[in-house]
Amino acid sequence: DSGVTQTPKHLITATGQRVTLRCSPRSGDLSVYWYQQSLDQGLQFLIQYYNGEERAKGNILERFSAQQFPDLHSELNLSSLELGDSALYFCASSPRDSRTDTQYFGPGTRLTVL
Amino acid sequence: KNQVEQSPQSLIILEGKNCTLQCNYTVSPFSNLRWYKQDTGRGPVSLTIMTFSENTKSNGRYTATLDADTKQSSLHITASQLSDSASYICVVRGTGRRALTFGSGTRLQVQP
Numbered sequence: 001d002s003g004v005t006q007t008p009k010h011l012i013t014a015t016g017q018r019v020t021l022r023c024s025p026r027s028g029d030l031s032v033y034w035y036q037q038s039l040d041q042g043l044q045f046l047i048q049y050y051n052g053e054e055r056a057k058g059n060i061l062e063r064f065s066a067q068q069f070p071d072l073h074s075e076l077n078l079s080s081l082e083l084g085d086s087a088l089y090f091c092a093s094s095p096r097d098s099r100t101d102t103q104y105f106g107p108g109t110r111l112t113v114l
Numbered sequence: 115k116n117q118v119e120q121s122p123q124s125l126i127i128l129e130g131k132n133c134t135l136q137c138n139y140t141v142s143p144f145s146n147l148r149w150y151k152q153d154t155g156r157g158p159v160s161l162t163i164m165t166f167s168e169n170t171k172s173n174g175r176y177t178a179t180l181d182a183d184t185k186q187s188s189l190h191i192t193a194s195q196l197s198d199s200a201s202y203i204c205v206v207r208g209t210g211r212r213a214l215t216f217g218s219g220t221r222l223q224v225q226p
Contacts, residue, residue, distance in 0.1 A: 002157065042218040043158070043203060058214070090157050099145045099207055100165065105157030 003027065004106035006091050012112045018079040021109045025072055025093030031055070032074040033094070033103060034066055038087035049074055050097040078111070086113045116141040118206050120217035128225055131194055135220045137187040137204030149178050149189045150203040152219070158203060161189070194224045 003026035013019055025032050034046040036059075045058035049068035060066075063081075068074040078085060088108045094101035118139045127133050139147070146165045150158035162171045162178040164187070171178050175192045191198055204217040 002159075004157075043205075043216040045214045045216070088155075092157070099209070100163060102160045102163065105159070108155070108157055 002104040002106060004091060004093050004104050006089075006106040006109050008109060009107065010110045010112075012114065013081060014114055015081055015083060017081050017113075018077065019081065019111065021076040021078070021089050021091075021111075023074045023076070023091030023093075023106060025074070025091075026104055029093035029095050029104070030072065031094045031097050031101070032068055032072070033092040034060075034074070034076050035090040035092065035105075036087045037090060037108075038084075043090070046076070048097075055097055081113045083113050086111055116206070116208060116215045118204055118215045118217035120202075120204050120220050122220060123218070124221040124223070126223045126225060127194055129194060129196055132190065132192050133194060133222065135189045135191075135202050135204075135222070137189070137206075137217055139185050139187070139204070139206045139215070139217075141185075141206040141208045141215050143209045144182060144185075145207040145209045147178075147180055147187050148205045148207070149176070149187075150205060152201045152203055154200070161202075191222075194222075196224050196226060198222060199224045 005024045030051045033048045037043045046060040048056040066076045090108045092103040092105045121136045148163045149161040152158040164180045177190045201219040203219045
């Protein structure tokens with residue numbers, strides 16, 4: 001158990017819908033990262049927040065957005081969902097915003113878009 | 115374009131045997147390289163992290179090497195166990211945009 005929690009564990013929705021994935025980092029960790037893992041593309045970095053502020057952006061679509069709240073939990077919002085958005089979405093946390101910090105991954109949210 | 119290539123794509127070995135997984139990258143400028151182990155359906159778990167100046171790092175039966183000149187890394191697993199069956203992912207971090215580039219992973223299966 002990494003100490004990172006993600007909810008929900010599974011999510012099934014229809015195309016065109018909007019969903020929100022939630023992540024609670026390990027106690028004391030200030031950085032939160034979001035990743036998408038689909039079968040054909042492997043793990044893709046989406047976005048990083050540090051202490052409430054966006055720090056880095058990867059391959060995040062404009063239909064996706066994220067935020068980190070004052071209590072440090074984070075939410076990833078996915079809108080206008082498409083079939084290709086079906087994937088495992090992982091959240092990870094690390095203590096600071098250091099390039100060498102170990103990232104601790106949560107169990108993931110499996111999103112299925114029908 | 116920054117890329118991370120891993121080989122082989124999949125590997126089957128017998129319990130107790132050793133194996134070596136390869137990672138080649140083009141990410142530049144380079145900050146660090148990590149190896150993760152990911153069990154099916156679970157989040158990745160960090161095995162090692164190496165910066166530019168480090169050549170070798172061990173974590174139990176896992177030993178990672180890095181040649182920053184040739185932009186190559188390897189992960190050597192000694193005396194494999196059934197629990198080593200997983201995907202092993204190489205991740206390279208650059209210095210610029212702080213973004214991470216992931217390899218597609220090597221799927222290792224250890225058979226009794």
